[in-house]
Amino acid sequence: MSRRYDSRTTIFSPEGRLYQVEYAMEAIGNAGTAIGILSKDGVVLVGEKKVTSKLLQTSTSTEKMYKIDDHVACAVAGIMSDANILINTARVQAQRYTYAYQEPMPVEQLVQSLCDTKQGYTQFGGLRPFGVSFLFAGWDKNFGFQLYMSDPSGNYGGWKAAAIGANNQAAQSILKQDYKDDITREEAVQLALKVLSKTMDSTSLTSDKLELAEVFLSPSGKVKYQVCSPETLTKLLVKHGVTQPATDTA
Amino acid sequence: MECVFGLVGNGFAIVVADTSAVHSILVHKSNEDKIMVLDSHKLIAASGEPGDRVQFTEYIQKNVALYQFRNGIPLTTAAAANFTRGELATALRKNPYSVNILLAGYDKETGPSLYYIDYIASLHKVEKGAFGYGSYFSLAMMDRYFHSGMSVEEAIDLVDKCILEIRSRLVVAPPNFVIKIVDKDGAREYAWRESVQDTPAAPVPAPAPTLASPA
Numbered sequence: 001m002s003r004r005y006d007s008r009t010t011i012f013s014p015e016g017r018l019y020q021v022e023y024a025m026e027a028i029g030n031a032g033t034a035i036g037i038l039s040k041d042g043v044v045l046v047g048e049k050k051v052t053s054k055l056l057q058t059s060t061s062t063e064k065m066y067k068i069d070d071h072v073a074c075a076v077a078g079i080m081s082d083a084n085i086l087i088n089t090a091r092v093q094a095q096r097y098t099y100a101y102q103e104p105m106p107v108e109q110l111v112q113s114l115c116d117t118k119q120g121y122t123q124f125g126g127l128r129p130f131g132v133s134f135l136f137a138g139w140d141k142n143f144g145f146q147l148y149m150s151d152p153s154g155n156y157g158g159w160k161a162a163a164i165g166a167n168n169q170a171a172q173s174i175l176k177q178d179y180k181d182d183i184t185r186e187e188a189v190q191l192a193l194k195v196l197s198k199t200m201d202s203t204s205l206t207s208d209k210l211e212l213a214e215v216f217l218s219p220s221g222k223v224k225y226q227v228c229s230p231e232t233l234t235k236l237l238v239k240h241g242v243t244q245p246a247t248d249t250a
Numbered sequence: 251m252e253c254v255f256g257l258v259g260n261g262f263a264i265v266v267a268d269t270s271a272v273h274s275i276l277v278h279k280s281n282e283d284k285i286m287v288l289d290s291h292k293l294i295a296a297s298g299e300p301g302d303r304v305q306f307t308e309y310i311q312k313n314v315a316l317y318q319f320r321n322g323i324p325l326t327t328a329a330a331a332n333f334t335r336g337e338l339a340t341a342l343r344k345n346p347y348s349v350n351i352l353l354a355g356y357d358k359e360t361g362p363s364l365y366y367i368d369y370i371a372s373l374h375k376v377e378k379g380a381f382g383y384g385s386y387f388s389l390a391m392m393d394r395y396f397h398s399g400m401s402v403e404e405a406i407d408l409v410d411k412c413i414l415e416i417r418s419r420l421v422v423a424p425p426n427f428v429i430k431i432v433d434k435d436g437a438r439e440y441a442w443r444e445s446v447q448d449t450p451a452a453p454v455p456a457p458a459p460t461l462a463s464p465a
Contacts (some may be wrong), residue, residue: 087358100336109321141359142323 042216077165119154296321327355
């Protein structure tokens, strides 16, 4: 019955649903999980890498985390090629704002602008929606640290903690239980790794299956976006007890 | 012969503009307000082609308001100044606006500021600035008497000195000026300096009765 209404993106079904948008969200449900947590002194983004091959050149590329501007970064879940287009669009929008106003674009405005682009693909043009969800982490002088989640429909919301991708509902419910309002950045890292270890399919976490990035303020007051190096990540995993070192089977 | 000038003081910025609307040799009116309130804490003092002046400043004012409606936060003075400059720059190579602007504003985080934006889209953040023939006199007076962090009284005194110089030394000096101030409490009119006023026509007295009128 619904088959008649799902091949065109820009029409409603009789029940008032946009099937193509929902199918896009299905596609994201198969992608690697990404979790974002807002803390008092920064935002933490953690992502599960799906492509783990020794042959992958990991030093120069990230799979889940991308910097949009000096003060905003994002984690992606979904079709990578779609994500690249949108990330580029977001980067252009951020620079266009700075070109006009000589100031960094407020985070919510950037998210809203990108979501307006995504919405366009659900209403006109006859093109399919983007199969990507984002977690945006950033800082601006109006509202400090912020975390936003957006999906293929072009909806977005501000969150204290959010998850996208595979098992995001399970992750979200653990986050709901364990998140505290005055969490510090270090505790947020710990919580993110813990949640990811519980929701990931694999038995143990190792640094080559994860990406960890943080947005925080340096002592001089500048916004910093830092991706954790594999060595530091391994140490963190051991420290928080979420990894089983291979020798520990005795 | 339009005169616009302004300066930054201790926690405030003042802009002054003449108030004559002139066409060739005719003065249409001498109480034309050329300082627009851009938003609660910003002033635009503009001089130039009358049509362009109103058109452009209203365009900026409406865009500044739109930004605030869309995003729930006002633009900073610096952002508004850069936006204004960008619009002038874009129009410059097609249909330039002949408008010179002094943009004064107060931001909670950074205090008062003044931006000099001329018709070919130069932008300078300044402590004192002026446009027009009057600038020869007002800048000279400000160079002599201005110092950072003046009080409102000192600044108004300097403004009056400038107005006096313009009135006495500029050949077709505008007679009236309006002074507006912006500080933490907002942007508002401060005073007028009028040497020519539109006086209402004196009522013509009824003719006195004469001896020749019939009884």
